[in-house]
Structures are given as C-alpha cells and as structure tokens.
Amino acid sequence: MPLYLLPLFPLIGFALLILFGRFFKGAAGGILGTVAVALSFVVALVNVLNLPAPVHEVLWTWLPGMAKNAAGQAVNLPVGFYLDRLSALMTLIITGVGTLIHVYSISYMHGDARFNRFFAFLNFFVAMMLILVMADSYPLMFVGWEGVGTASYLLIGFWFAGHRDAQPAEGVSNSNAARKAFIMNRVGDLGFMLGMFLIYKAYGTLIIPDLAAMGGALANAQRSIIELICLFLLVGAVGKSGQLPLTTWLPDAMAGPTPVSALIHAATMVTAGVYLIARTHFLYDLAPTASTWVAWVGGLTALYGAISALNQYDIKKILAYSTVSQLGYMFMAVGLHAYAAGVFHLLTHAFFKALLFLAAGAVIHALHEEQDVRKMGGLSRVMPFTHVVSAIGVLAIAGIPIWAGFFSKDSILTAAYEHNWALYLIGVVVALLTAFYMGRWYFLVWQGQYRGHAHPHEGGALLNAPLGVLAALATLGGFLNIPSFLGGHQALSTWLGAVLPVEAGEIGHATEWGLTLVAVLVGVLGLGLAYVLYTRNRLTDAPAFIREASTRSLYLDDLYGNVVSRPAAGIAAGLDTFDRGVDGTIEGVGGNVSGLGRLVTFWQSGFVRSYAVSMLLGTTVILGYWAVKALGGLT
Amino acid sequence: MVSTGSYIALSGILFAIGMFGVLTRRTAVMVFLSVELMLNAANLSLVAFARAWGDLSAQTAVFIVMTLAAAEVAIGLAIIVAIFRKRETTDVDALAAMKG
Numbered sequence: 001m002p003l004y005l006l007p008l009f010p011l012i013g014f015a016l017l018i019l020f021g022r023f024f025k026g027a028a029g030g031i032l033g034t035v036a037v038a039l040s041f042v043v044a045l046v047n048v049l050n051l052p053a054p055v056h057e058v059l060w061t062w063l064p065g066m067a068k069n070a071a072g073q074a075v076n077l078p079v080g081f082y083l084d085r086l087s088a089l090m091t092l093i094i095t096g097v098g099t100l101i102h103v104y105s106i107s108y109m110h111g112d113a114r115f116n117r118f119f120a121f122l123n124f125f126v127a128m129m130l131i132l133v134m135a136d137s138y139p140l141m142f143v144g145w146e147g148v149g150t151a152s153y154l155l156i157g158f159w160f161a162g163h164r165d166a167q168p169a170e171g172v173s174n175s176n177a178a179r180k181a182f183i184m185n186r187v188g189d190l191g192f193m194l195g196m197f198l199i200y201k202a203y204g205t206l207i208i209p210d211l212a213a214m215g216g217a218l219a220n221a222q223r224s225i226i227e228l229i230c231l232f233l234l235v236g237a238v239g240k241s242g243q244l245p246l247t248t249w250l251p252d253a254m255a256g257p258t259p260v261s262a263l264i265h266a267a268t269m270v271t272a273g274v275y276l277i278a279r280t281h282f283l284y285d286l287a288p289t290a291s292t293w294v295a296w297v298g299g300l301t302a303l304y305g306a307i308s309a310l311n312q313y314d315i316k317k318i319l320a321y322s323t324v325s326q327l328g329y330m331f332m333a334v335g336l337h338a339y340a341a342g343v344f345h346l347l348t349h350a351f352f353k354a355l356l357f358l359a360a361g362a363v364i365h366a367l368h369e370e371q372d373v374r375k376m377g378g379l380s381r382v383m384p385f386t387h388v389v390s391a392i393g394v395l396a397i398a399g400i401p402i403w404a405g406f407f408s409k410d411s412i413l414t415a416a417y418e419h420n421w422a423l424y425l426i427g428v429v430v431a432l433l434t435a436f437y438m439g440r441w442y443f444l445v446w447q448g449q450y451r452g453h454a455h456p457h458e459g460g461a462l463l464n465a466p467l468g469v470l471a472a473l474a475t476l477g478g479f480l481n482i483p484s485f486l487g488g489h490q491a492l493s494t495w496l497g498a499v500l501p502v503e504a505g506e507i508g509h510a511t512e513w514g515l516t517l518v519a520v521l522v523g524v525l526g527l528g529l530a531y532v533l534y535t536r537n538r539l540t541d542a543p544a545f546i547r548e549a550s551t552r553s554l555y556l557d558d559l560y561g562n563v564v565s566r567p568a569a570g571i572a573a574g575l576d577t578f579d580r581g582v583d584g585t586i587e588g589v590g591g592n593v594s595g596l597g598r599l600v601t602f603w604q605s606g607f608v609r610s611y612a613v614s615m616l617l618g619t620t621v622i623l624g625y626w627a628v629k630a631l632g633g634l635t
Numbered sequence: 636m637v638s639t640g641s642y643i644a645l646s647g648i649l650f651a652i653g654m655f656g657v658l659t660r661r662t663a664v665m666v667f668l669s670v671e672l673m674l675n676a677a678n679l680s681l682v683a684f685a686r687a688w689g690d691l692s693a694q695t696a697v698f699i700v701m702t703l704a705a706a707e708v709a710i711g712l713a714i715i716v717a718i719f720r721k722r723e724t725t726d727v728d729a730l731a732a733m734k735g
Binding site: 604605606607608609612613616 | 654657658661666727728730731732733734
C-alpha cells in the first residue's frame with residue numbers, strides 16, 4: 001500500500017474534526033478520530049508484513065532548484081517517504097499505541113467542553129509523528145518534528161485558562177507549561193537546523209537513504225565536520241527528548257490530559273530524539289567523540305531523572321521523571337552504538353510507560369482529579385483490574401524477568417558493560433533507583449490504607465480494554481528479542497540488523513549470566529526497599545536535604561530561573577523603563593509647550609470689555625508713537 | 636464763528652464718554668449705544684476738519700460712516716435679540732464662551 005496513506009488518514013480525521021467539529025455529537029468525534037488512527041495502523045501492519053526491502057516513495061518536488069551543488073547543477077528537494085525496518089517499527093508503535101490511547105481517551109475525555117478539538121489535536125499529532133519517522137529527508141523530518149512540537153504545545157495547554165473546565169489559576173500554569181515546552185524545544189531545533197546545514201555543506205544532499213547509501217564515502221568529509229554535525233543533531237535530540245540540560249519542560253508537560261502524557265510525553269514524541277540518532281547512525285558511527293557525548297548525556301540524564309523521581313508526590317510527575325530517566329537509557333544505548341538495544345528499549349518503554357500513565361489516568365479519574373499520592377493508598381481493593389495492570393507495568397519497568405523491561409534494560413546494560421564501565425555503574429544505580437521509586441509509587445497508590453476522601457471506583461470497559469492490551473504487550477514484548485545466552489535468537493535485533501549496524505556480542509555467556517543476575521538482583525532490591533519503607537503508609541523517610549533536592553528535581557528549574565529567566569526579565573524591565581523614559585521625554589516636551597500656550601491664553605479671557613481695553617491700550621501706544629515721531633522725538 | 640479747536644474738543648469729549656461707556660457698561664445695548672456715540676464723535680471731527688480746510692472729501696467719509704453705522708445697528712441689534720432669546724441675558728461678561 002502507498003506510504004502516504006499512513007499520515008493521510010489521521011490528517012483527514014484532523015481536518016474533519018477541526019472544520020466540522022460542531023456537527024459531531026456525543027462520542028462521534030472520538031470514534032472518528034480513533035477509526036482514522038486504526039486505519040493507519042492497518043496500513044502500517046500491511047506495509048510491515050510486505051517489506052522485503054526498504055521502500056522509498058517520492059511524492060513531488062518540494063523545493064525545485066533548492067541550491068546548486070559543487071558541480072553547478074541545480075539540486076531539488078523532493079517530498080517523499082522512506083520505510084525501512086526502523087521506521088516501520090516506529091510506525092507500528094505510533095499507530096498501535098496511538099489507537100489504544102485514542103480508545104482510552106473516548107472514555108477519559110468524555111464530557112469535556114472541547115472533546116472534538118482534543119481528538120483533532122491527537123490526530124494531528126499522529127499524522128505529524130508519522131511524517132517525522134517516515135520522512136526521506138532531514139527537512140521533511142523537521143516538518144514532522146515541528147508538527148509534533150505544535151501538537152504537544154496545543155495538548156499540554158489543552159486546559160488553558162479560557163477552557164470551560166479549567167480553574168483560572170491552574171489554566172495559567174497549564175499555559176505556561178505549554179509555552180515552556182515550546183520554547184525549550186526551540187533551543188534544540190536550532191541545533192537540528194545547524195546540523196542539517198552542515199550535512200548539506202559536507203555532502204550536498206539531505207536525503208537520508210542517499211546519505212546512507214554513500215557508505216564509506218561519508219568518511220571523506222573532515223572528521224571535525226562529522227563530529228560537529230552529530231553534536232548539533234544531538235542538541236536537537238536533547239531538546240525533543242527532554243535530556244539534560246533541556247529536560248525541565250518534560251515534567252511540566254504533565255499539565256496536559258493524561259492520555260496526552262501517555263502518547264506524546266512517554267511513548268512516541270519524546271523518543272524522536274532516539275530515533276533521530278538511530279536514523280543518522282551512519283554518521284554517528286564515524287563520530288566517536290559525539291557518540292561518547294550522546295552516551296554520557298543519556299547516562300547523566302538517566303541518573304538525574306531517577307534521583308528526581310525519588311521524592312515526587314504527583315502520581316504523574318513520578319512517571320514523568322521516570323520517562324526522562326528511561327529516555328536517558330535509550331540515549332546511552334544509541335551513544336554506545338548499540339542501536340538495536342536502544343530501539344528495543346524504545347519499544348518496550350512505549351508499552352509499559354503508556355500502560356503506567358493510562359493506569360495513573362484511571363486512578364486520577366476514579367479519585368476525581370486527585371493527583372497527590374499522599375491522598376491515595378489501598379486502591380487495590382476497589383480497582384482490582386487497574387491494580388493488576390499497574391503491577392505488571394511496575395514489574396516491567398523494574399526489570400523483573402519475564403516482563404519486557406527486563407530484556408531491553410539488560411541488553412543496554414550489557415552494551416554499557418562492554419564499552420564503558422562508568423556508564424555501566426550509572427546504569428546499575430539507575431536500575432536500583434528505578435525499581436525503588438516505582439515500588440514507592442506502587443505501594444503508595446495501591447497498598448496500605450486509603451488516605452483520601454473520594455469514593456474510587458473501577459473505570460469502564462473503554463478505559464480497561466487498552467490497559468489490558470498494553471499489559472499483555474508489556475508482558476510479552478520482551479520475548480521479541482530473547483538474548484542468545486537464554487536460548488533465543490535475538491529476533492528483533494536480527495530483523496533490525498538489515499538497517500542498523502549490529503555488533504557481535506564479544507562477552508561470554510557466563511559474564512552475561514552474571515550481568516543479568518546483577519540487574520535482576522538490583523531490581524528486586526529496589527522493590528524490596530520500597531516495600532520496607534512505604535508499605536505501612538509511611539510517607540517521608542529520606543533525610544530532609546535529599547528529600548528537598550529530589551522534590552525540586554536537583555534545583556535545575558531554579559537554576560534556569562536564576563540564570564536565564566531572571567536576567568531576561570531584568571533586561572525586559574530595563575528596556576521597559578527606557579521606553580517609559582523616551583515616552584516621558586516626549587510627553588514632557590509636549591507638556592511644556594502646552595504650558596507655554598496656557599500662559600498666552602490668559603489674554604483670551606472671553607470678556608468683551610477686556611478686549612476693548614486692550615484695543616484702547618494698543619491704539620494709545622500707536623498714536624503715542626506717531627505723536628512722538630511727529631513732534632521730533634523725545635529729545 | 637466757533638473755532639475748529641472747540642469742535643475737536645467736543646468731539647474728544649464725546650469720544651471719551653463713549654469709550655467710558657463701552658468699558659464700564661455690562662448691558663450689551665448700552666455698550667452698543669456707547670459705540671454709536673464714539674462713531675458720531677469721529678464724524679463730528681471729520682466735519683470740523685472739512686470746514687477748516689474747505690474740502691468736501693472728509694464729508695463724503697462721514698456719509699459712508701453713517702451708512703455703515705446704520706447697517707451695523709441693524710445687524711448688531713439682531714444679534715443682541717438672538718442672544719437674549721437664547722441666554723435670557725445681555726450681560727457681556729456672561730457671554731464668555733470663547734475663553735481660551
């Protein structure tokens with residue numbers, strides 16, 4: 001099937017919902033949006049099943065004669081889609097998880113004043129995300145890149161202050177979160193664009209399959225240029241994926257509705273950075289320094305996210321910092337050139353993190369918009385189904401065998417062990433922290449006594465069905481890629497091996513067993529620690545300064561506030577004062593002139609008789625002058 | 636024969652009386668009357684000078700002034716009547732709407 005069908009269906013859904021939204025009553029708009037994405041999923045599935053070789057479809061020429069190449073010929077920039085196994089996997093994740101989240105949203109957003117608008121934005125997001133992953137050139141990828149950013153902005157601020165269902169104060173903070181996401185992404189976009197410019201300057205083309213086909217000829221460019229390209233693209237990826245140092249927008253993005261957090265800020269959009277680096281693997285393979293940067297950015301972000309997640313109280317913020325941390329894992333993997341491991345973790349993370357977010361959404365829904373874990377607890381008795389799927393999600397993210405996170409995290413840790421012991425240590429510590437904070441999340445929400453005042457109840461079938469499917473995927477997803485020492489064939493890595501370089505594992509089976517044992521032990525230890533600390537409704541156990549640092553996410557937001565926002569506000573205030581000064585000068589000149597005028601208007605009193613006096617005086621003076629002159633002067 | 640100087644003196648006295656009236660009277664009609672007095676004082680001096688020099692051109696000027704004064708009375712009184720109908724007063728100090 002033609003590739004353009006994939007983004008076409010959600011785009012049609014978007015157009016119908018945005019233009020004729022008022023004609024869709026009840027859940028009709030939601031069903032339309034869901035069907036559009038489901039059709040895309042069918043197309044994606046058919047395409048993936050019939051994919052013997054990468055497909056490259058050129059639709060039309062976008063910029064004819066965009067530039068002249070070194071030989072003086074005009075270069076055209078076409079719009080086209082490119083589907084290989086990497087982008088095919090991404091389309092499956094986007095449309096598959098997207099469909100489930102659309103179904104969930106029909107129930108979750110029920111009764112919202114802008115129900116149809118919500119689905120229009122979601123469809124727009126899915127279309128843009130598909131364009132991003134299927135783009136055959138960097139500029140087209142950038143179109144999708146900006147499109148998903150726009151969708152993210154619109155959906156984070158969905159409950160803005162003007163929305164009927166939003167509290168005014170909360171609405172303002174939602175809008176601010178949306179703007180923060182957009183502005184911080186701008187910083188990354190600059191890097192992406194500079195990277196594109198440099199690629200064109202170095203190689204004379206921006207078409208990804210053409211670049212990949214150049215193979216060894218890519219190394220002809222200066223090595224410093226290749227490194228610089230990769231570093232610029234890393235800046236772009238860092239912005240989109242909420243990595244250090246541009247990470248603070250992602251936790252704030254939880255202001256959006258929960259399905260948005262699940263789809264955009266956990267499963268798909270934020271993984272675009274990982275996808276960009278995996279897509280550009282042919283350059284990163286030639287750039288060892290930039291790759292090391294990628295890996296360290298990932299490792300440090302993983303640690304940062306995990307520490308920040310330790311003491312959050314918002315049920316979604318815990319998951320948001322967890323997303324930051326897991327994205328750090330993926331960056332670590334692609335930075336170490338273990339692309340298949342990174343993409344594998346991207347896949348499993350999409351399953352279990354979407355599952356956890358949707359479960360959190362069900363809890364928030366059941367408790368009437370309560371998000372504070374201190375006011376939850378003991379929900380396993382009233383919401384048994386959601387409890388079970390959440391437990392599966394926690395087991396998956398903690399890396400407990402047989403769940404999906406175990407396999408993917410293990411492959412990343414193995415790669416780290418092979419290449420960089422420091423990153424491996426960080427990875428193990430993060431695994432421990434991950435198991436701990438997810439255990440804390442689980443015990444605070446589901447075990448112990450209920451500490452709130454609402455009357456929680458299980459959600460409907462539309463809420464539960466996507467949770468069930470995602471739970472199944474989070475359980476079984478790992479079996480796609482069973483490592484060889486466990487008797488598997490690394491099916492997914494082999495499959496991806498057609499488009500991504502796969503490294504032959506050099507470490508022995510005994511070592512791999514050891515590494516796996518360490519990872520599992522660390523996971524069990526973290527969960528056990530959380531059990532000991534949080535099972536009896538205890539809320540605060542960490543020493544005060546650790547607690548404070550974690551809750552304020554290592555003061556990064558305060559740092560930006562003081563280093564960037566405050567000086568900017570200061571400059572703005574200065575300019576404002578200057579402006580007022582200029583204004584005041586002009587006002588003052590005008591005032592003085594009219595003051596002078598007022599002095600003169602004293603003469604125009606409006607009294608006829610005073611005019612007569614002045615006439616008399618004037619005449620007398622003139623006559624006197626003539627008289628003096630006629631008499632020969634005063635002498 | 637009365638000397639030209641006496642005529643001029645009378646004319647000056649009349650003019651001063653008229654001037655005094657214009658500056659002190661607040662009723663528009665009285666101000667108007669005083670203006671007439673000043674005009675006729677000027678006429679008297681013109682006629683006196685005409686007799687002194689034996690030249691009739693100054694008398695011609697007097698006729699023009701008398702015609703103008705008649706026209707001015709017609710228009711001026713009409714304006715005063717209109718103002719009185721509008722404001723119910725002819726006090727010139729109350730008519731200070733043109734104050735700057």
